[in-house]
């Protein structure tokens with residue numbers, strides 16, 4: 001039978017062949033109980049969570065939870081409407097105020113997810129006849145934003161300043177260009193050379209810069225704003241996009257900016273206008289978390305310590321990692337093929353460690369990897385246990401000697 005689903009046949013067959021080897025489905029894990037930011041019960045087994053975006057461990061913060069419960073009691077379960085109609089409550093404004101303070105910007109706009117923030121920002125400001133110049137390894141939401149807006153897409157080689165410069169040089173000086181970068185690239189955990197990129201972009205006229213700081217918010221820079229703050233290019237960035245689904249510990253997305261006409265986006269940005277706003281409990285938890293992240297120096301320090309320790313330990317065992325040193329809270333363990341990756345993933349799960357399995361097309365250049373992401377709430381003992389279990393799993397699967 002041929003129908004609209006026929007195009008998925010190869011994928012269905014590949015998946016079935018993998019499951020027939022007896023491994024568990026890495027994309028069908030259920031957390032039966034979640035005890036803390038770093039511990040869950042998966043199929044009856046206490047499991048250390050090493051594959052979440054909960055970098056700052058805010059999901060169980062008592063103040064964050066209390067704020068959410070209060071908003072649920074005071075304002076109900078949902079807004080049942082768009083931000084531009086009945087869906088803006090005082091909590092949405094308070095959340096935007098918290099963001100403006102956190103980022104030191106004049107404007108902040110909250111979206112229902114980070115995906116929608118990229119989709120909305122890119123598609124609305126770069127339309128037909130404009131250019132979006134982006135890193136080849138950009139997140140799916142950035143590519144989808146280009147598609148929705150119908151701009152011409154120009155890709156440059158991942159993190160290559162030279163290629164970025166060259167491709168900008170080929171575009172007409174009169175054309176309006178949006179350059180989209182990410183502070184941290186989430187598959188390998190590497191960071192962008194933003195100062196060098198900004199310098200290259202500044203040589204070309206009519207360029208604006210948007211940086212996605214999804215994986216940098218909370219622990220890069222003196223105020224936790226992201227890699228662009230850490231590397232000192234705040235004044236050069238026109239738009240910062242971020243998410244509440246990582247360091248903030250809930251769900252939602254945003255863009256902050258000092259552009260004088262920014263507020264017009266509330267009227268013309270389709271992924272902002274044509275969807276329901278976040279529930280009051282979510283914006284209350286986000287605002288409380290963002291304010292606490294302004295004073296989270298100790299957590300930041302512990303997160304960096306965890307990341308560096310895991311990186312050094314895995315490297316010493318002989319694993320191939322995505323970066324030479326720990327550049328962020330993400331450490332990617334590179335593996336040769338899908339089968340080894342799934343076997344290693346399963347061996348870790350059986351030892352009580354959950355990591356993300358990533359495969360093409362999410363990963364760059366056809367690579368298979370296990371993505372480990374650290375949390376500020378991982379204890380020293382947990383990081384020790386993670387290292388012991390990686391050694392045991394790696395030896396059992398034959399990835400290390």
Ligand code: PMP
Nearest residue numbers: 113114115139186214243245252
């Ligand atoms: N940008 C990047 C770089 C991301 O990694 C993600 C999510 N993984 C998003 C945007 C989307 O964020 P959200 O989960 O809030 O939709």
